[in-house]
Amino acid sequence: MAPRGETKERILAKALESFSTVGYDGTSLDDLAESLGIRKQTILYHFVSKRGLLNAVLDESVKILTESLEEVLASNDPHRDRIEDLVRSVFRVALEQPLLLGLLREVSRPGSPAAPRLKNQMGPLMERAISWMEGEMEAGRMRKTDAQLVLLSAYSTVVGLATEIEILRTAGVERVLRPSAQRRQELLHFLRTSLTPIE
Amino acid sequence: MAPRGETKERILAKALESFSTVGYDGTSLDDLAESLGIRKQTILYHFVSKRGLLNAVLDESVKILTESLEEVLASNDPHRDRIEDLVRSVFRVALEQPLLLGLLREVSRPGSPAAPRLKNQMGPLMERAISWMEGEMEAGRMRKTDAQLVLLSAYSTVVGLATEIEILRTAGVERVLRPSAQRRQELLHFLRTSLTPIE
DNA sequence: ACCAAGACTTACCAAATGGTAGAAAAATAG
DNA sequence: CTATTTTTCTACCATTTGGTAAGTCTTGGT
Numbered sequence: 103m104a105p106r107g108e109t110k111e112r113i114l115a116k117a118l119e120s121f122s123t124v125g126y127d128g129t130s131l132d133d134l135a136e137s138l139g140i141r142k143q144t145i146l147y148h149f150v151s152k153r154g155l156l157n158a159v160l161d162e163s164v165k166i167l168t169e170s171l172e173e174v175l176a177s178n179d180p181h182r183d184r185i186e187d188l189v190r191s192v193f194r195v196a197l198e199q200p201l202l203l204g205l206l207r208e209v210s211r212p213g214s215p216a217a218p219r220l221k222n223q224m225g226p227l228m229e230r231a232i233s234w235m236e237g238e239m240e241a242g243r244m245r246k247t248d249a250q251l252v253l254l255s256a257y258s259t260v261v262g263l264a265t266e267i268e269i270l271r272t273a274g275v276e277r278v279l280r281p282s283a284q285r286r287q288e289l290l291h292f293l294r295t296s297l298t299p300i301e
Numbered sequence: 302m303a304p305r306g307e308t309k310e311r312i313l314a315k316a317l318e319s320f321s322t323v324g325y326d327g328t329s330l331d332d333l334a335e336s337l338g339i340r341k342q343t344i345l346y347h348f349v350s351k352r353g354l355l356n357a358v359l360d361e362s363v364k365i366l367t368e369s370l371e372e373v374l375a376s377n378d379p380h381r382d383r384i385e386d387l388v389r390s391v392f393r394v395a396l397e398q399p400l401l402l403g404l405l406r407e408v409s410r411p412g413s414p415a416a417p418r419l420k421n422q423m424g425p426l427m428e429r430a431i432s433w434m435e436g437e438m439e440a441g442r443m444r445k446t447d448a449q450l451v452l453l454s455a456y457s458t459v460v461g462l463a464t465e466i467e468i469l470r471t472a473g474v475e476r477v478l479r480p481s482a483q484r485r486q487e488l489l490h491f492l493r494t495s496l497t498p499i500e
Numbered sequence: 501a502c503c504a505a506g507a508c509t510t511a512c513c514a515a516a517t518g519g520t521a522g523a524a525a526a527a528t529a530g
Numbered sequence: 531c532t533a534t535t536t537t538t539c540t541a542c543c544a545t546t547t548g549g550t551a552a553g554t555c556t557t558g559g560t
Binding site (some may be wrong): 123124125127211212258288289295298300 | 324446
């Protein structure tokens, strides 16, 4: 029928959407299939089980995120502001693929079935980021703090911006969603002032 | 049997545990009942439906959190460091009732059935916190930034510390969990350096 | 033309889910 | 002790769930 892997990718896309909004348990294969105009067994054919589908979606998402960050971490150009590059990069992903961060949020819950898989895949990346930060601190280009805490804080903030905004939207004042560019600028400022060493 | 509302509270406690770890959809009333040595219908008797149970658990949790914060926000003592008090207060809750923050995280997902209820309950508190911060900024006691962003960032960080640590535990280096007191100190430092105005 | 492999479907199913109806047991009031 | 109310249980049930088995249809190679 569909000659190429077109169906498979359509399933992956819809699955990402569903997992990241209603969660893993909240996603029914039947509903997913129906929303695709497809029979459930087609899904099971491509991905052996529901768990298999989650794994596939997760793998794809982590890959995108990793590639985006790896690029920044790899460059050694001392003229560029690495922190700014990182924030920009993550923000770009968050804006282009907000569902992707939603999935991360969903899957990084302690009780999630895919939590260990996520650990394995994100582990090396985290390790690199942390050791890079610690290197910067050693060299005096960054104020000495708990690298992991800063990382967790920034990560949580961005994920929060991408997902949890919903709550604040009506909870806070009326107009809440500042242009994301401005938001990014302010997060950047926030991070920089607490990270740049005192001259 | 149990003469007082003892059973009801036992149910609430276990429900909080379950909701905050495996999520709402991941929680089965049968399992919950079994883990309590009770029949499912007893749960349905006290709380009309599963959703009713979630609402009850949520109400209780928000109440605890609100009381803890309200106390700090209310005091007008200019000699005390309000930020420090806030961080301490939230950390105390996070340490004593980590499940409570897990529930918040679960329920604050956009697609959650209890999201609107959470909005309504947390709304006023958020509003107060934000307007307080903006007041501080006006008075020059706090550097001018996006109050909501800072709030979201701090909130996400603490929730992250309470729940998402799991990922970093094995992902990052071996020993990761610094004593929470130290963690709190570093978050405090992190916040203060980016919030105190330049003299 | 034929056949093997891939893609997708229909037909089922056992288990689990949230929920209803009503009986039994326990606590309490008189 | 009896009547009543509160609490808990047994017995069911309709629906949904993820998954299996086996078929049909399509496509591409020879």
